Amino acid sequence: MEGLDTRFSRFQESLKRVQDGRGYTLEDIVTLLKAEGEDSEALFAAAFKVREQEFGKEVYLRGIIEFSNYCSKNCLYCGIRAENSIHRYRMTIDEITAAAQDIKNAGIGTVVLQSGEDAWWSPERIMSLIKSIKEQVGITITLSIGERSREEYALYREAGVERFLLKIETTSKDIFTRMHPDDCLFQRKKCSVWLKELGYMNGSGCIIGLPGQCERDLAADILWFRDMGMDMIGVGPFVPAQNTPLENHPPGSTFMTIKTVAVIRLICRKAFLPATTALETLEEKGQLKALKAGANVIMLNYTPQTYKSNYKIYSNKKAIKLEKALETIEQAGLARVIDSNQNNQRDGSAV
Structure with a gap:
């Protein structure tokens, strides 16, 4: 019993330091991430309270268009990695613009334009896409x-792009190097710094359950998000993708994912935190649990059906429809925000 009391006391002390926002350490974050049972419920309740203090009952919806599945990279976990033999596609600017209009018609104020690292989409083509959506749709x-490059990021910012999402996935140099054989952690961090300097609402995030990852790695990720002042932080469990080096690696823990969301909410109080599709893919009501632990964004996929099945960053991705998202928000005792251009300054981006 004495051992249990000691652990309880340690958790309570760490939770209080993190809630107060001062004097906490990486070890305090690790203690929160290891919470079980009543401790984890206390963590979720504290995160829910902070989210309510910062955002009320507001939950934001986002519409994503996966406009190209070409990618030059070979990240070990990703289903659209360059070496995978899949049907490749690139949507036309007219198709992307029409999908963006569908998003706006649904009362959603932000379109997330996502692709693999596809050099065919040159700065000139991206600028034409931005112009088309801005002029014909008028959406964030x-x-x-x-x-x-920094110059390219600056070009898009000057063209009116408000937000950029570039997930770090992990700040552990060892894990990053193993997972990204043709990438450099230093360069990824530098890109995030450029985006911040250029005035973007800056988005990042991490994957829970990568090989070799532990609570200390996740705690370091959280401190990096804090120090970077990230506006949006997407946290999702690892979900295996077919025909990748990690296709037989077990999925990430949804419980650890939700605890990570909660700790981030306590530390990055004003950040926009998605209840990710990957959570719902692995666990029924996973998004509901994330909303109850401090998340405040849900992403809806508006990629046309013709292309959607070929954007397989992981296998068996669950389709979240608007009606389902609204039901989940209601079950969490929260309310959807009807977006408009008037709330763009507060409105956050998501994944």
Whole structure:
């Protein structure tokens, strides 16, 4: 009993330091991430309270268009990695613009334009796409197109792109290097710094359950998100993808994912935190649990059906429809935000 009391006391002390926002350490974050039973419920309740203090009952919807599944990279976990033999596609600007209009018609104020790292989509083509959506649809744009030059990021910012999502996936140099054989953690971090300097609402995130990952790695990720002042942080469990080096690696823990969301909410109080599709893919009501642990965004996929089945970053991806998202939000005791251009300054991007 004494041992249990000691662990309980350690958790409570760590939770209080993190809630107070001062004096906490990486070890305090590790303690929260290891919470079980009543401790984990206390963690979720604290995160829910902070989200309510910062955002009320507001939950934001986002519409994603996966406009190209060509990718030059070979990330070990990703189903659209360059070496995978899959049907490749690139949507036309007219098709993307029409899908963006569908998003706006649904009352959603932000389109997330996501692709693999596809050099065919040159700065000139991306600029034409931005112009088409801005002029014909008039909707907030989040770009998620990978690592580009600072000059290119500046070009898109000047063209009116408000947000950029570039997930770090892990800040562990060892894990990053193993998972990204043709990438560099230093360069990825540098790109995030550029995006911040250029005035984007800056998005990042991590994958829970990568090989060799532990609570200390996740705690380091959280501290990096804090120090970078990330506006949006997407946390999802690892989900295996067919025909990848990790196709037989077990999925990430949804419980650990939700605990990570909760700790991030306590530390990055004003960040926009998605209840990710990957959570719902692995666990029924996974998104509901994330909303109850501090998340405040749900992503809806508006990629046309013709292409959607070929954007397989992981296998068996669950399709979340608008009606389902609204039901989940209601079950969490929260309310959907009807987006408009008037709330763009507060409105966050998501994944």
